[in-house]
Amino acid sequence: MSVSDAQIIALLQAGKKQGMNTLFERYYKPLVLFANTLLHDxxxxxxxxxxxxxxxxxxxxYRHIHPHALSTFLFTIVKNACINQIAKQGLFTEQLDLPHYSIAEEESNQLDETAIETVLTAVRKLPEKTQRVVQLVMCQGCTYQETANKLDVSINTVKTLLKAGMKELRSELKGYKKIFLLFMLFPRKFQ
Structure with missing residues (x-):
């Protein structure tokens, strides 16, 4: 029997370790794969x-997580932890070969217009609905639920379209790994 995210949150809020075990079983592997795409380690x-x-x-x-935003919350805290790790190790300047940028500078400065245009062109090549999901979730920071409501589709459809869109973008931007990584880390700079 599959347990919903809302049921996992309810178990956690009731102080039951079963909720944590279920949360771990469901999200550990996807989160590790996501973190590995950022850290390459x-x-x-x-x-x-x-x-x-x-x-x-x-x-x-878990007391502060909305049941319909569990996945978004988990991926966001892992992304932030990866950014902190990259900053701590100085990997941002070494791996990305951006010697005059730090993460704080990167967030406050505008990205190179060519890089932004490269990503936006790749996003525009996506099928219309996939393009809209990527824009809403990645660039505008909407939750899966908000995106589903705006597009009048299910949350699972949003997840499927986002996964397909990110896979297509990774493929389309394979010659631009640095730009794709920056898009993953700072998606709102690409609006």
Missing amino acids: LPEAEDIVLEQFVKIWEKEL
């Missing part, structure tokens, strides 16, 4: 994801 990605699960349990962060 599987053991480090696993450590970061585990740290986030511990933080969720110990600091009772």
Whole structure:
């Protein structure tokens, strides 16, 4: 029997470890894969994801999660932890070969217009509905539920279209790995 995200949150809020176990079983692998795309270091990605699960349990962060935003919340905290790790290790300047940028500068400065146009062109090549999902979730920061409501589709459709869109963008931007990574880390700069 499949347990919904809302049921997982209810179990967590009731203080039941079963909720944490179910949360871990459902999201550990996808979160590790996501973290690994940012860090390119599987053991480090696993450590970061585990740290986030511990933080969720110990600091009772689950008390603040809307049941329909669980996935978004988890991927956001893992993304932020990866950004912090990249900054801590100085990987941003080394791996991306951007010697005069720090993460703080990168967020506050505008990205190169050519890079932005490259991503926007790739997004425009996506099928219309997929394009809209990528824009709403990645660029505008809408939750899956908000996106589903705006497009009058199910949350599963949003997830499927987003996954397909990101896969297509990764393929389309394969010669621009740095730009794709920046899009993943700072999507709102690409509006």
